[in-house]
Amino acid sequence: MLSLTLFTLILAMVSFLAFVYLIEPGPGGRVQYLTTKAALLAHKYDLVDHLDPAQTRQLYLSTCTRQCHGKDVIELTPRTALEWEQIVTRMGKQEKASIGRTEAKTIIEYLQRNHLSNVPTILPEATMRFLKKRLWRLDFGESDLYFDIIYLPRGYRHLMPYLAFKSKPVDSDEALFIVYVNTHTGILPPWDxxxxxxxxxxxxxxAKAANWQVLYEDGQLHHRQGVLTFPDIDQGAGARAGSLEMLIRPPAMRERIFHWRLPIPDAGLRSTKTKQGGDKQ
Incomplete structure (x- = not known):
């Protein structure tokens, strides 16, 4: 009986070693390959919450660049934090992608960390050129805190659905600014x-801001998007003005100042055709 048990154990060990030898080794060798596969399987079924950087990249590669398309499609086209979340969520609903909830969260965080654009990518190039030149202002960050500000006068409110999460054009007298706040390593403070x-x-x-509305916030608290509103500047003195400044004074940080030249010219952007096709009014 003991000999049979010992023989069975030896046979199982030999079989396992043969399996390890025959599998195609990854960059880190066969043991690392098996360790990564085991971690990804456990992560898929919520048995492991976090993966190390190498395992996270392997999850991204095996899920996004082998079943659907090559990695150049992804890595040569950075997206905003919101766009990556929407893309991965949409792909997860397709049977061929087979992305679980925990896997999707990890892949979204990887893409937001490694292939991020602060500029929405859905608008036509001509529209984006006008936005960057006339309406979009940004700084280069301090203490790993970055602001992108888009001033939207009334004639450009139709662009809101493409620039602000789940928003619609607003026909009001208030001055309206879309604000993106990003950090790469820290956590965004819950500022009003x-x-x-x-x-x-x-x-x-x-003139002090009237309201701050948060429209989007990622799960890592690295990216936030919202709308700041102010008293109307399109009427009265504002209509004859030559410059507009926004001053942001974050607690314990230097003042940030953003400049616009007024008046904003009419660029004829009353109708916008997105890169995905279709006209929006």
Whole structure:
């Protein structure tokens, strides 16, 4: 009986060693390959919450670049944090992708960390050129905190669905700004930006923000998108002004100042055809 048990154990060990030898080794060798496969399987069924960087990249490669398309389609076209979340969520609903909830969260975080664009990618190039030149302002970050501000006068409110998460054109007298706040390594503070932001016309008296509405926030608290509103600047002195400034004074940080030249010219962007096709009014 003992000899049979010992023989069975030896046979099982030989079979396992033969399996390890015959499998195609990964870059880190056969043991690393098996370890990664085991971690990915456990992660798929929520038995492991976090993967190490190498395992996370392997999950991305095996899920996004082998079943669907090559990696150049992804890596040569950075997207915003929101766009990556929407893309992965949409792909997860397709049977061929077979992405679980935990896997999707990990892949989204990987793409947001490694292939991020602060600029929405859905608009035509001509529209984006006008936005960047006339309406879009940004800074280069301090303490790993980056602001992107888009001023949207009334004539450009139809662009809101392409620039702000789940938003519709707003026909109001308020001055409206779409704000993106990003950090790469830290966590965004839960600020009410209306308390720390003001605008002024031609260097005159400051006007405090009326409201800050958060539209989107990623699960890592690295990316936030919202709308700041102010009293109307399109009428009265604002209509004759030559410059507009926004001043953001984050707690314990230097003041950030963003400039626009007024008036904003009419670029004829009343109808927008997205890169995916279709006209939006």
């Amino acid at each position: 930006l209306a308390k720390y932001t003001a605008i002024r016309i031609d260097g005159g008296e400051e």
